[in-house]
Amino acid sequence: MPTILGQNQYGKAENRVVKITRDGDTHHIKDLNVSVALSGDMDDVHYSGSNANVLPTDTTKNTVYAFAKEHGIESAEQFGIHLARHFVSSQEPIHRARIRIEEYAWERIATSDGNSRFIGADDVKHSFVRKGQETRVTQITYDGGSWEVVSGLKDLTVMNSTNSEFWGYVKDRYTTLKEAYDRILATDVSARWRYNWTSDEQRMPNWEKSYEQARKHMLQAFAETYSLSLQQTLYQMGSRIINSRSEIDEIRFSLPNNHHFLVDLEPFGLKNDTADGAVYFAADRPYGLIEATVLRDGVEPKIPVDMTNL
Numbered sequence: 001m002p003t004i005l006g007q008n009q010y011g012k013a014e015n016r017v018v019k020i021t022r023d024g025d026t027h028h029i030k031d032l033n034v035s036v037a038l039s040g041d042m043d044d045v046h047y048s049g050s051n052a053n054v055l056p057t058d059t060t061k062n063t064v065y066a067f068a069k070e071h072g073i074e075s076a077e078q079f080g081i082h083l084a085r086h087f088v089s090s091q092e093p094i095h096r097a098r099i100r101i102e103e104y105a106w107e108r109i110a111t112s113d114g115n116s117r118f119i120g121a122d123d124v125k126h127s128f129v130r131k132g133q134e135t136r137v138t139q140i141t142y143d144g145g146s147w148e149v150v151s152g153l154k155d156l157t158v159m160n161s162t163n164s165e166f167w168g169y170v171k172d173r174y175t176t177l178k179e180a181y182d183r184i185l186a187t188d189v190s191a192r193w194r195y196n197w198t199s200d201e202q203r204m205p206n207w208e209k210s211y212e213q214a215r216k217h218m219l220q221a222f223a224e225t226y227s228l229s230l231q232q233t234l235y236q237m238g239s240r241i242i243n244s245r246s247e248i249d250e251i252r253f254s255l256p257n258n259h260h261f262l263v264d265l266e267p268f269g270l271k272n273d274t275a276d277g278a279v280y281f282a283a284d285r286p287y288g289l290i291e292a293t294v295l296r297d298g299v300e301p302k303i304p305v306d307m308t309n310l
């Protein structure tokens with residue numbers, strides 16, 4: 001049966017690029033998922049396997065990261081236009097470029113001594129929470145006599161674009177990780193906290209206010225902790241809640257370490273270091289997973305170790 005080639009396109013999909021721009025101490029984030037699809041004179045590669053017209057998808061990926069560094073990301077539209085024009089105008093066989101971009105929005109975290117709307121406090125300048133993300137959860141158990149209320153949230157995505165280090169760790173023959181003195185710290189917070197309200201005799205907490213306050217303290221502790229490890233940040237987040245909310249006795253966290261790797265742009269003659277605003281590859285997996293419970297001293301832990309389906 002004779003066949004002919006129909007519509008075809010190729011490129012690198014879902015390039016996760018995070019660009020930090022430093023304006024003094026104030027950082028700005030652009031967080032994009034960029035997919036490149038190119039088409040043109042690509043009959044030969046399909047029919048005979050000749051790659052003579054094929055710009056590698058790997059190159060399209062590198063271009064995304066290099067452009068982020070070299071030209072910055074003013075808007076997703078401007079960035080996409082720039083990329084599309086580049087591919088079509090620099091490669092004769094490429095006649096059409098389709099750039100799809102998803103942009104993830106971030107808001108500044110309001111810290112304890114400031115308001116996110118005016119940037120005054122030191123610590124709001126580099127701490128962000130992803131817009132409109134989290135799911136609030138609760139589990140109520142009652143046996144006719146006593147109550148157990150465990151509430152919390154999942155998918156609350158936060159990022160510090162500086163004030164995070166990781167060094168001084170154990171090194172064995174398999175360790176290749178470089179010590180970091182200024183890295184991005186990002187996680188999707190999953191937390192469950194247990195209320196010490198257990199009987200109808202006790203005054204019931206104001207659940208709405210308690211949730212809002214627990215969330216606020218957690219975010220502030222994340223933003224305000226100069227972090228030497230995600231474990232240390234976790235403990236600060238938990239103890240901030242226990243110390244400021246008397247109705248909560250125990251809190252458990254499951255925190256993925258959402259790794260952001262500095263892209264090596266040396267081959268393109270571009271310096272990419274944290275000091276003057278860098279471009280990162282936001283990896284999705286594998287990820288470190290840091291989990292721990294923080295308790296009021298003297299109370300029995302009751303939140304299960306594997307709490308995530310709770």
Ligand SMILES: O=c1[nH]c(=O)c2[nH]c(=O)[nH]c2[nH]1
Nearest residue numbers: 166177228229230231257288
């Ligand atoms: O905050 C961190 N804690 C770790 O335990 C760890 N391990 C690792 O490779 N990177 C990190 N970062």
